[in-house]
Amino acid sequence: MMSITMAFRNLFRHKLKSILTILAITISVSLYIFMDAWILGMNLESRRNIVNFEMGAAKLQSKAYFEDKDDLPMYEKFNEWESYARALDEAGFESAPRFVFPGAIFSKNMSTGMQFIGCDPARDTALLRYADYIEMGRFISDNNFEIVMGANTAEKLQTGIPQRPKPADLDELITSLSIENEAAFIKSFYESAGAEQLKLKPNIARADYDRYWNILSEAGRMDLMISTVIDTKNESDERDRDGKIKINHSY
Numbered sequence: 001m002m003s004i005t006m007a008f009r010n011l012f013r014h015k016l017k018s019i020l021t022i023l024a025i026t027i028s029v030s031l032y033i034f035m036d037a038w039i040l041g042m043n044l045e046s047r048r049n050i051v052n053f054e055m056g057a058a059k060l061q062s063k064a065y066f067e068d069k070d071d072l073p074m075y076e077k078f079n080e081w082e083s084y085a086r087a088l089d090e091a092g093f094e095s096a097p098r099f100v101f102p103g104a105i106f107s108k109n110m111s112t113g114m115q116f117i118g119c120d121p122a123r124d125t126a127l128l129r130y131a132d133y134i135e136m137g138r139f140i141s142d143n144n145f146e147i148v149m150g151a152n153t154a155e156k157l158q159t160g161i162p163q164r165p166k167p168a169d170l171d172e173l174i175t176s177l178s179i180e181n182e183a184a185f186i187k188s189f190y191e192s193a194g195a196e197q198l199k200l201k202p203n204i205a206r207a208d209y210d211r212y213w214n215i216l217s218e219a220g221r222m223d224l225m226i227s228t229v230i231d232t233k234n235e236s237d238e239r240d241r242d243g244k245i246k247i248n249h250s251y
Contacts, residue, residue: 103228
């Protein structure tokens with residue numbers, strides 16, 4: 001009891017020193033707690049994003065594919081995925097097949113290299129959450145040649161609904177697509193964002209977005225073409241000096 005009393009007397013005897021010490025400890029501990037919680041939050045959110053948008057809780061690959069996975073070998077196909085899917089379905093798990101390949105995509109005005117993912121729409125939407133976060137248009141439907149891409153890629157390819165066009169570019173778009181009869185409707189989507197810059201207005205009705213999208217789609221702005229190289233492999237093909245099977249490339 002005596003030591004506690006002496007401790008408090010020392011604290012009050014050197015008030016300024018005590019206040020500065022307490023303040024320093026409080027700030028440092030608070031910053032430590034904040035940084036620890038922030039890093040933990042980022043780590044947890046990164047894991048959630050991988051599970052919800054990238055690969056689910058686990059990814060199955062054939063051994064041959066995994067050994068060359070960085071090259072995205074098309075010739076190492078996972079032909080037996082259906083049996084694994086049936087087993088997972090019976091166990092109560094969702095699963096979805098995916099085919100990843102590199103290539104180039106072309107719009108009317110631009111092109112760029114991309115990594116593509118072919119998928120089963122029904123299984124993909126049951127497993128992952130892409131479809132819940134599509135801002136414009138809709139998720140791909142079964143048995144149709146359709147694609148979903150990010151907003152930045154769409155802007156680069158000059159496809160989709162323009163996000164931040166210049167007035168001159170918007171007028172050129174309307175003229176080039178021959179949709180002058182919808183010019184007033186299209187321009188009503190935008191507001192000024194500074195000198196010679198427009199941006200989409202907030203809180204536009206979904207029905208209006210869909211109408212705008214359909215107008216551009218029918219005019220051909222959404223038309224795209226994908227180019228890739230398909231690798232095939234036959235066990236009877238000639239082998240190179242290292243004993244590896246030579247790959248045939250076709251377009």
